[in-house]
Amino acid sequence: MKLNRIATLLTIGVLWTANASFTPTPSPSDPDADANVRTLFAKLHRLSRLGTLFGHQDDRAYGVHWKEEEVRSDVFDVCGDFPAVSGWDLGELGKERNLDGVSFDKMQQWMIDIHRRGGINTVSWHMVNLANDSNSWDTTRSVQRILPGGDLHGKFLSKLDLFAAFANDLQVDGELVPLIFRPWHEHNGNWFWWGAAHCSVEEYKSLWRFTVEYLRDRKGVHSLLYAYSPNTFQSEAEYLERYPGDEYIDILGFDDYANVRDSEERSRKNLARQIQAVVRLAGERGKLPAWTETGLEGLSNPNWFTSILLNALTASPQAKHLTWVLVWRNANAQDKSNHFYGPHPQHPSAADFRRFYQDPLTLFLRDISE
Numbered sequence: 001m002k003l004n005r006i007a008t009l010l011t012i013g014v015l016w017t018a019n020a021s022f023t024p025t026p027s028p029s030d031p032d033a034d035a036n037v038r039t040l041f042a043k044l045h046r047l048s049r050l051g052t053l054f055g056h057q058d059d060r061a062y063g064v065h066w067k068e069e070e071v072r073s074d075v076f077d078v079c080g081d082f083p084a085v086s087g088w089d090l091g092e093l094g095k096e097r098n099l100d101g102v103s104f105d106k107m108q109q110w111m112i113d114i115h116r117r118g119g120i121n122t123v124s125w126h127m128v129n130l131a132n133d134s135n136s137w138d139t140t141r142s143v144q145r146i147l148p149g150g151d152l153h154g155k156f157l158s159k160l161d162l163f164a165a166f167a168n169d170l171q172v173d174g175e176l177v178p179l180i181f182r183p184w185h186e187h188n189g190n191w192f193w194w195g196a197a198h199c200s201v202e203e204y205k206s207l208w209r210f211t212v213e214y215l216r217d218r219k220g221v222h223s224l225l226y227a228y229s230p231n232t233f234q235s236e237a238e239y240l241e242r243y244p245g246d247e248y249i250d251i252l253g254f255d256d257y258a259n260v261r262d263s264e265e266r267s268r269k270n271l272a273r274q275i276q277a278v279v280r281l282a283g284e285r286g287k288l289p290a291w292t293e294t295g296l297e298g299l300s301n302p303n304w305f306t307s308i309l310l311n312a313l314t315a316s317p318q319a320k321h322l323t324w325v326l327v328w329r330n331a332n333a334q335d336k337s338n339h340f341y342g343p344h345p346q347h348p349s350a351a352d353f354r355r356f357y358q359d360p361l362t363l364f365l366r367d368i369s370e
């Protein structure tokens, strides 16, 4: 661990301990949340005061020049540490592999290994469109049809059953491994079948509430924190338009790729405005703020990690409260060339990523292992 970071952690730890009796840690939205979920929620609240966790999608499954090695990560190969947060996707759950070729069995093993090392797992779900089993980007209208009373409801329940089994099976030494579940993301865009143009406000809220209630109350899944994550937004009113309610959410996130492409004033202001909104809205609700997806595809700016990302994370006192920031996947070059968002050793951004890693604000696995 970096020395300056140890000093910061100690100082803030003491301050935090001194303050702890005055600020009760908020509870997860699930009243019956597993002890491990409560511990994770409290840990994230504490860490959000110390710095911002770095996350990477599919970090352990593959990298730009390798696939399916038991313990490998492009991030580790560049800085000698793993991300604090590992993102995964459930798209095509029920098959052997997900939509990006990740074996679900191996995903569970990696999730367990990450949890054992003190890391945090988050899952999104690019669910197929149940009207025709195509994919998330097929915008055939189907939200109303999968809700109770709809002709595809049974099919939807079967999908949720698969996830309930996946989550309830995820155990180590008889204890559940907690997951941050981030379904129905970027819903204010129109590219997914659950997007704003393809279902009404009420349908979207019902979709979210039904998902939580079914998993929690009917399938006994109590190992989840729930993350809400619209795409780039203009105002708090837009952000909250389809918010299902505090009883269904633990993390107030947002995805933004559009404002990290350059460091123009307009982009910087857009980022600052959104970060301030999620930090404020989460703070007043006892929730956690997070930047749930971002990245520059192909890292054409080799100083992107410090000049754009770190810059945004340190631009204001509020920004420092973001709990985590996650960059998208490093697709294997044979499957999809130039579709990577994290660093890798052969890329000119590697040195800049090490500077990003060294900054006291950024927290990696070793910084958060307890």
Ligand code: BMA
Pocket: 089, 091, 099, 100, 126, 328, 329
């Ligand atoms: C998108 C791209 C796709 C991928 C999907 C789900 O942003 O990376 O290639 O299939 O996410 O991971």
